[in-house]
Amino acid sequence: MSDRVARIEREWKRLSPKGPVDAMGVSTRCHLISEHFHQATQESLEAFDLVPFEWEVLGMLLRRGAPHEAAAGVIARETGRSSASITHRIDKLETRGLVKRRSSKEDGRVVLARLTAKGKKLATKAAGPRIEAAGEVASALSKAERKQLNGLLGKLLESLDPGGADDV
Numbered sequence: 001m002s003d004r005v006a007r008i009e010r011e012w013k014r015l016s017p018k019g020p021v022d023a024m025g026v027s028t029r030c031h032l033i034s035e036h037f038h039q040a041t042q043e044s045l046e047a048f049d050l051v052p053f054e055w056e057v058l059g060m061l062l063r064r065g066a067p068h069e070a071a072a073g074v075i076a077r078e079t080g081r082s083s084a085s086i087t088h089r090i091d092k093l094e095t096r097g098l099v100k101r102r103s104s105k106e107d108g109r110v111v112l113a114r115l116t117a118k119g120k121k122l123a124t125k126a127a128g129p130r131i132e133a134a135g136e137v138a139s140a141l142s143k144a145e146r147k148q149l150n151g152l153l154g155k156l157l158e159s160l161d162p163g164g165a166d167d168v
Helices: 004-015 021-046 052-063 072-079 083-095 117-137 143-160
Strands: 069-071 099-103 111-115
Touching: 004 021, 021 052, 021 117, 052 069, 052 072, 052 083, 052 099, 052 111, 052 117, 069 072, 072 083, 072 111, 083 099, 083 111, 111 117
Parallel strands: none
Antiparallel strands: 069 111, 099 111
């Protein structure tokens, strides 16, 4: 490999010959690639007057299907954000008329956020460009390579967040 991280790995290897320097390479590459995905996300959402933190919530609610609703705690777990952060995000989205919040009929302590018609329309319009932007960042990989990388990253994530898929 001849990317800029390869040089960094060689330098760390000299300093720590027995350390798991390859793991540092994975970490650094994931971070740098994540920055590219984040930038592409921002750019793809600008035309819709959205920012990534808004998209996280809107996209999550859209993916859930009708009635496009979830408890704030579920949104927090699925997005990997704190409850306080999600509450703030829902506040902002509600102010813009994109989501409506209500108390759960089953448990009044649970706050649910639901896409409004305006929110659903905006999220639906933004979804295509958002997906295309991710595809552009990953375009150096074939479909088979993306599948393989997804599997490897999923394995790593599952080891760090066991049961994460089951708690939402």
